[in-house]
Amino acid sequence: MASVVPSAEPTFVQGFPFGVDLVPGKDYFYCSCGLSKNQPFCDGSHKGTGLSPVKFKVDEAKKYFLCGCKATDSAPFCDGTHKKEKGLRKYNEFLLKKNGELQAHLTAAKKSSSILNEFSIVGVSVGVLAGGDIY
Numbered sequence: 001m002a003s004v005v006p007s008a009e010p011t012f013v014q015g016f017p018f019g020v021d022l023v024p025g026k027d028y029f030y031c032s033c034g035l036s037k038n039q040p041f042c043d044g045s046h047k048g049t050g051l052s053p054v055k056f057k058v059d060e061a062k063k064y065f066l067c068g069c070k071a072t073d074s075a076p077f078c079d080g081t082h083k084k085e086k087g088l089r090k091y092n093e094f095l096l097k098k099n100g101e102l103q104a105h106l107t108a109a110k111k112s113s114s115i116l117n118e119f120s121i122v123g124v125s126v127g128v129l130a131g132g133d134i135y
């Protein structure tokens with residue numbers, strides 16, 4: 001189970017809204033923390049974050065646009081913030097974080113590759129010392 005760091009700041013999900021078909025007479029729970037695997041709806045992942053889902057209903061059956069950047073001032077609905085400085089700043093922070101994760105993966109991959117190369121060199125050296133053929 002992943003640990004959740006308490007935060008009042010929602011996690012960015014995507015830089016545009018989710019278009020979803022909703023119907024009247026039903027309670028919906030919008031994910032406000034950004035951790036749900038069932039975006040844009042709550043799956044309980046907010047526990048420990050200090051954030052809560054937004055319960056809402058709709059009046060008519062149609063497609064609604066629910067915020068994906070988690071920066072709207074009109075939750076659960078998109079209010080265009082994703083195109084403004086506040087939303088773009090969150091997107092930029094998300095990209096920088098992903099870039100950092102990618103760099104860490106590349107560094108780890110280079111280390112493993114380097115270790116594998118050292119094992120290969122040692123293996124060839126042992127083979128030569130033992131008089132074996134090198135293929």
Ligand code: FES
Pocket residue numbers: 014015016017018066067068069070071072073077078079080081082083087
């Ligand atoms: S997706 Fe968040 S305001 Fe539009």
